[in-house]
Every structure is written in structure tokens, then in C-alpha cells.
Amino acid sequence: MANVTFSGPTLPKNVTVYAVADNKTLLSLAKKHEIAIPFQCQDGECGSCLIKVTYLGANKPKAIHLTDKEKLTLSVNGKLSKAVLEQAEVNDVPPTYRLACQYLVQDEDILVEFTGEPGVE
Numbered sequence: 001m002a003n004v005t006f007s008g009p010t011l012p013k014n015v016t017v018y019a020v021a022d023n024k025t026l027l028s029l030a031k032k033h034e035i036a037i038p039f040q041c042q043d044g045e046c047g048s049c050l051i052k053v054t055y056l057g058a059n060k061p062k063a064i065h066l067t068d069k070e071k072l073t074l075s076v077n078g079k080l081s082k083a084v085l086e087q088a089e090v091n092d093v094p095p096t097y098r099l100a101c102q103y104l105v106q107d108e109d110i111l112v113e114f115t116g117e118p119g120v121e
């Protein structure tokens with residue numbers, strides 16, 4: 001069980017929902033709770049679901065696997081440098097910026113920030 005807090009201009013205030021690590025995406029969690037994160041392709045290609053993720057728990061964030069599509073889309077949008085990618089792949093340090101349609105919900109508390117503008121964090 002995890003607390004996922006959404007923060008963005010389309011919300012009157014931050015919204016925290018309980019989530020389970022069930023191999024579903026953060027975008028699907030947001031849609032389920034009617035949180036309007038922008039999206040288009042839902043396949044990691046357009047970048048419109050760009051989010052900023054902050055880990056809130058006391059434990060070290062869990063290692064993540066970035067899909068090739070997410071790596072490419074984040075890189076093209078200037079949100080994934082080679083240094084940050086290396087930190088993710090070598091030292092298991094998750095990048096700050098992610099795509100909500102590619103982020104699989106894990107059992108850890110996070111803050112998800114979005115601007116409401118497609119592809120803008």
C-alpha cells in the first residue's frame with residue numbers, strides 16, 4: 001500500500017490516494033481518481049504526460065526500469081540527461097521526471113507534480 005499525492009493546477013488542492021503495486025500505471029491511477037493529468041498516446045511516445053516525482057518515504061526509492069520509449073521521449077524533451085540515466089541504470093537512482101503512462105505504481109509514497117500543460121513539468 002502506498003500514498004500517492006497528486007499536485008497540479010487542475011486540482012483545487014493536493015489529492016492523496018491509496019494505491020497498490022498492481023502493475024498498473026500512474027496514469028491509470030490518476031484516471032481512476034479523475035485527476036486530470038494531460039495525456040495523448042498512452043504509449044510513451046508523445047511526452048504529454050510528463051510528471052515530476054518526489055519520493056516521500058524514509059527508505060531509498062526502489063529501482064525502476066525505464067522503457068526504451070520513455071528514455072527516448074524524456075531525452076528528446078530535455079528531461080533525461082546521460083548523467084541522470086546512468087544514475088538510474090547503474091546506481092538505481094530513479095530520475096525526477098517520468099511519464100505517467102510508463103510509470104508503474106510501486107509500494108512507496110510519492111508526490112506527483114504536473115502542470116496541466118501537455119509535456120510541461
Ligand code: FES
Binds near residue numbers: 043045048073
Ligand atoms: Fe504519450 Fe504518456 S501519454 S507519453
